[in-house]
Amino acid sequence: MNPLRVYNTYTRxxxxxxxxxxxxxxxxxxxxxxxxxxxxxHARTYIAYDIIARWLRYRGYDLFYLMNITDVDDKIIERAxxxxxxxxxMAREFERLFFRDIRSLNIDTIDLYAHxxxxxxxxxxxxxxxxxxxxxxxxxxxxxxxxxxFEDYGKLSHQKPEELRRHRIEPDPxxxxxxxxxxxxxRKGEEPAWDSPWGKGRPGWHIEDTAMAEKYLGQQYDxxxxxxxxxxxxxxxxxxxxxxxxxxxxxxxxxxxTGFLKVKGKKMAKSLGNFITIQDALKDYDVETLRLFFSSTxxxxxxxxxxxxxxxAKRTLESLYATLxxxxxxxxxxxxxxxDERALxxxxxxxxxxxxxxxxxDFNTPLxxxxxxxxxxxxxKLLDKQGNINDRLADDLIATxxxxxxxxxxxxKERVEEELPEDLKxxxxxxxxxxxxxxWRTADEIRNWLEExxxxxxxxxxGVRWKKKRQF
RNA sequence: GCCGAGGUGACGGAAUCUGGUUACGUACUCGCCUGCAGAGCGAGUCAUGUGGGUUCAAAUCCCACCCUCGGCUCCA
Numbered sequence: 279m280n281p282l283r284v285y286n287t288y289t290r291x292x293x294x295x296x297x298x299x300x301x302x303x304x305x306x307x308x309x310x311x312x313x314x315x316x317x318x319x320h321a322r323t324y325i326a327y328d329i330i331a332r333w334l335r336y337r338g339y340d341l342f343y344l345m346n347i348t349d350v351d352d353k354i355i356e357r358a359x360x361x362x363x364x365x366x367x368m369a370r371e372f373e374r375l376f377f378r379d380i381r382s383l384n385i386d387t388i389d390l391y392a393h394x395x396x397x398x399x400x401x402x403x404x405x406x407x408x409x410x411x412x413x414x415x416x417x418x419x420x421x422x423x424x425x426x427x428f429e430d431y432g433k434l435s436h437q438k439p440e441e442l443r444r445h446r447i448e449p450d451p452x453x454x455x456x457x458x459x460x461x462x463x464x465r466k467g468e469e470p471a472w473d474s475p476w477g478k479g480r481p482g483w484h485i486e487d488t489a490m491a492e493k494y495l496g497q498q499y500d501x502x503x504x505x506x507x508x509x510x511x512x513x514x515x516x517x518x519x520x521x522x523x524x525x526x527x528x529x530x531x532x533x534x535x536t537g538f539l540k541v542k543g544k545k546m547a548k549s550l551g552n553f554i555t556i557q558d559a560l561k562d563y564d565v566e567t568l569r570l571f572f573s574s575t576x577x578x579x580x581x582x583x584x585x586x587x588x589x590x591a592k593r594t595l596e597s598l599y600a601t602l603x604x605x606x607x608x609x610x611x612x613x614x615x616x617x618d619e620r621a622l623x624x625x626x627x628x629x630x631x632x633x634x635x636x637x638x639x640d641f642n643t644p645l646x647x648x649x650x651x652x653x654x655x656x657x658x659k660l661l662d663k664q665g666n667i668n669d670r671l672a673d674d675l676i677a678t679x680x681x682x683x684x685x686x687x688x689x690x691k692e693r694v695e696e697e698l699p700e701d702l703k704x705x706x707x708x709x710x711x712x713x714x715x716x717x718w719r720t721a722d723e724i725r726n727w728l729e730e731x732x733x734x735x736x737x738x739x740x741g742v743r744w745k746k747k748r749q750f
Numbered sequence: 751g752c753c754g755a756g757g758u759g760a761c762g763g764a765a766u767c768u769g770g771u772u773a774c775g776u777a778c779u780c781g782c783c784u785g786c787a788g789a790g791c792g793a794g795u796c797a798u799g800u801g802g803g804u805u806c807a808a809a810u811c812c813c814a815c816c817c818u819c820g821g822c823u824c825c826a
Contacts, residue, residue: 285767307826326826435754507824537756651774
């Protein structure tokens with residue numbers, strides 16, 4: 279088997295993927311700050327890691343996938359204040375909506391969600407160790423990480439400390455260096471606070487992730503992911519925190535970052551007001567359409583959000599499902615495979631292999647998809663030529679489509695073989711009679727009418743057939 | 751200013767690391783099939799940001815430049 283290769287932001291290279299502990303893989307992905315609804319930009323990232331997780335497991339890795347939920351944070355407090363709500367309560371409400379989004383997106387790979395508010399002891403413990411080791415200091419306002427003590431600060435974002443110093447402006451005379459970041463914030467007024475050796479307060483920006491990661495994954499683990507906007511300062515700070523405590527480098531073996539979702543050339547962001555919430559998008563498009571749309575671009579590249587692109591994904595899905603239907607319908611129990619069928623059987627095997635190679639090459643989903651399209655084409659060709667297909671080969675094809683599609687989360691819908699109501703059946707028969715007497719007007723009227731009811735009629739050499747219109 | 755990510759037909763997008771006919775898909779055009787349509791099949795049209803260099807050969811390597819987006823304040 280070829281090695282899996284992963285692009286590592288830290289080394290800026292694709293590397294052979296070698297987990298620290300054999301087949302066990304530990305992955306941490308930065309989750310949401312639950313202060314508002316999630317939009318498609320978030321969906322892009324979460325779906326990308328869902329696909330990565332599915333592929334790792336499919337490939338036989340024993341993956342443990344951890345995601346944090348930030349439920350204590352400046353933004354939450356600010357928003358709650360405006361809405362005159364309790365911050366933790368409000369956070370729980372947005373968290374509920376986040377889980378609804380995750381479910382609607384068919385994301386099912388995450389093993390454990392960890393809340394910042396539920397890891398205060400672990401957070402305090404990490405800060406204590408940083409202070410003991412001289413990497414952190416206490417001021418009037420809280421506890422800060424002293425970046426001058428950590429010589430690797432800047433290594434992930436490839437920034438020199440001087441550069442960072444120049445532009446990080448956060449006037450706080452208590453801090454030793456301008457770019458020192460907060461580990462613990464002492465309470466100011468009404469806000470959630472916990473007891474700590476440094477007084478009542480709450481965790482800083484980056485500490486929850488390392489506290490959770492250490493608890494569930496250990497001081498060193500395999501993959502840490504998130505959007506590209508987290509590289510600095512968030513992930514940089516995490517490295518500083520964990521590696522200063524443990525003295526072990528690297529904290530994370532492979533840093534993986536997803537590209538942005540853009541709208542008319544700009545990053546989709548709350549602050550720009552150009553966002554579409556996940557639920558709104560799902561009103562117009564089926565989740566499989568969204569997932570195919572995202573899978574059509576490499577996770578690392580920016581995606582331009584286009585109606586056109588979604589329409590394309592939609593059509594592609596329709597056509598793939600149509601092929602599945604055609605294959606099912608054409609299946610006949612025949613003993614021997616014909617030459618073309620044997621060739622198609624070999625093609626299945628071949629395309630499975632090439633699909634795997636594409637996914638192994640830094641999760642190249644757009645390339646992997648082409649091997650599904652190729653099988654789609656060949657299936658139709660065979661049906662066109664023979665008019666039917668050996669049922670065992672048909673089963674093999676359908677299983678392959680479902681299995682490979684399952685990596686992206688497409689082609690998972692079961693075909694519902696429901697009966698048509700009698701009156702509709704009667705209409706179809708009436709149309710057949712109209713066609714026999716070449717009364718095309720009546721025939722077309724009936725066909726159009728049925729389409730309004732979501733029933734598509736197709737006249738074939740084997741007679742008329744109907745199908746329920748699928749909505750994507 | 752510093753650090754990234756990008757720039758490939760009408761559109762999406764792969765190949766760039768590892769140089770060897772710009773894959774694949776959508777749209778469009780034509781043909782087959784069909785009363786028509788749909789689905790399907792076949793054929794076709796259209797692209798490597800610019801300028802140099804290396805090479806038998808460059809989307810790919812080297813140099814210079816242009817453009818877009820992002821990070822450096824909260825961000826997926």
